Amino acid sequence: MSGTRLNRTQWAAVTAVALAALFAGGAVTVASADREEAPRSPVSDSADAGFARDMAVHHQQAVEMSFIVRDRTTDEDVRRLAYDIANTQANQRGMMLGWLDLWGLPKTESGVEPMTWMGMGGHGDTGPLDGALMPGMATRTELEKLRKATGKEAEILYLQLMTDHHKGGVHMAQGCVEKCSVDVERNLAQGMVEAQESEMGLMAELLRQRGAKPRS
8 A cells, every 4th residue: 555655745746736737727728718808900991000001101201301401400409309300200110010010911001092090081192292191291392402401491491391290290199099999009199199299399499599480
């Protein structure tokens, strides 16, 4: 009998293994339940996907304009603002494109007008908008003018164009706050609203210092 009995140490070891297996099985069951109950990824025509695509494009132009003006002026205030905008919006753009990858969705969707997710489609890249795909975006003509400007002229034009750009961006971000379903994306959009409204105040002051004001 004693040869087949487990001593206390052996019994404790067997019990520990059994409990570990039980808990592991339970963990797998819980994990499976979590996966089944987790919300599905956004679909391609959702507000989440539409905002990520459109704002990525919108941000790209802000980055482009900021790099342009840094080469067209030596003013440290404007160059510092341009650097902050370029850095922030490039990082946010990367996040939004990363989400689209995570959701298994294309970064562009042919045949779908920008802003459709907000019920505002129809902003094409031809005609009177001259390349301005979405509200607030600069036209091709305006970008070319910025590339040719220098000094104070470049500073004023950049501040005016970026103010318009931020107004359009804030409108889009507010749309996501209202319509997007992914918490982290909605939180990012709310952060965009707050940051860009603050930057618009700073740009208004920089324009005032240069004897100018926003265009609208």
